Amino acid sequence: xxxxxxxxxxxxxxxxxxxxxxxxxxxxxxxxxxxxxxxxxxxxxxxxxxxxxxxxxxxxxxxxxxxxxxxxxxxxxxxxxxxxxxxxxxxxxxxxxxxxxxxxxxxxxxxxxxxxxxxxxxxxxxxxxxxxxxxxxxxxxxxxxxxxxxxxxxxxxxxxxxxxxxxxxxxxxxxxxxxxxxxxxxxxxxxxxxxxxxxxxxxxxxxxxxxxxxxxxxxxxxxxxxxxxxxxxxxxxxxxxxxxxxxxxxxxxxxxxxxxxxxxxxxxx
Numbered sequence: 001x002x003x004x005x006x007x008x009x010x011x012x013x014x015x016x017x018x019x020x021x022x023x024x025x026x027x028x029x030x031x032x033x034x035x036x037x038x039x040x041x042x043x044x045x046x047x048x049x050x051x052x053x054x055x056x057x058x059x060x061x062x063x064x065x066x067x068x069x070x071x072x073x074x075x076x077x078x079x080x081x082x083x084x085x086x087x088x089x090x091x092x093x094x095x096x097x098x099x100x101x102x103x104x105x106x107x108x109x110x111x112x113x114x115x116x117x118x119x120x121x122x123x124x125x126x127x128x129x130x131x132x133x134x135x136x137x138x139x140x141x142x143x144x145x146x147x148x149x150x151x152x153x154x155x156x157x158x159x160x161x162x163x164x165x166x167x168x169x170x171x172x173x174x175x176x177x178x179x180x181x182x183x184x185x186x187x188x189x190x191x192x193x194x195x196x197x198x199x200x201x202x203x204x205x206x207x208x209x210x211x212x213x214x215x216x217x218x219x220x221x222x223x224x225x226x227x228x229x230x231x232x233x234x235x236x237x238x239x240x241x242x243x244x245x246x247x248x249x250x251x252x253x254x255x256x257x258x259x260x261x262x263x264x265x266x267x268x269x
Contacts, residue, residue: 004034005226006072009219010065010091011080011108012041012053012117018258019212020080024219030241030261031223036074038064040091041083041117047211047253053117058086065094076102076226078219079130081117088125095133102225105134105170106218107143123147132169136231138218139165140176154180155189155199162193172231176217178210192235200236202243209249209257216259217242 014020028035044052148161162173192198224234251257
């Protein structure tokens with residue numbers, strides 16, 4: 001019987017289907033891995049934005065982790081929305097308990113519409129407790145600014161922020177450049193840093209239909225690492241997949257569109 005590679009996605013549920021756990025599982029599946037999930041929060045949201053957030057109790061987050069990892073285990077873990085300090089700490093505790101080595105931390109802090117998704121104390125716990133356990137962290141520019149306390153207006157600033165975030169103990173820092181002002185650069189450049197610096201660039205696209213791109217990128221990265229890719233190869237593959245998902249974006253509602261990793265599957269015939 002086939003034993004698939006398994007990627008455990010830990011994060012919030014997006015009722016619109018475009019981001020969060022829903023986007024994570026789609027990306028993991030598209031990469032040929034088996035997706036597992038632990039829900040940290042449920043949200044009420046649609047294509048216009050987030051109307052409400054209901055965190056899951058830390059004890060139940062821990063129970064989900066024990067039940068899944070005690071039986072199925074995981075070749076890689078990807079974390080997304082971790083809304084409270086207590087949830088961050090229980091996730092870190094279980095990563096240590098089950099000796100998970102490939103951990104991709106996507107520090108989800110603010111929703112596209114501006115809704116805060118992580119409390120201040122949770123951000124502090126993320127830096128102190130979880131990031132030292134991470135193989136890779138994947139902030140966008142606003143998240144990298146928060147983590148590094150450096151204002152980012154250029155690729156050079158991204159590199160400075162990556163160095164500072166690397167100092168928190170994470171092995172690889174991957175800062176996504178899609179939020180740089182479009183008049184500064186015609187392409188979207190991401191920075192990967194582990195002591196050496198790498199750049200990955202792709203054509204800049206429509207900023208409106210990008211819901212779920214960060215989740216897609218980090219989950220595809222985790223899947224690549226689970227399959228044995230080097231960090232550089234996994235990052236390149238994840239960027240290529242995310243760029244394609246943006247080109248094939250779908251909009252099931254009346255607001256923002258979402259990344260689509262399944263190509264023309266949803267195209268009307």
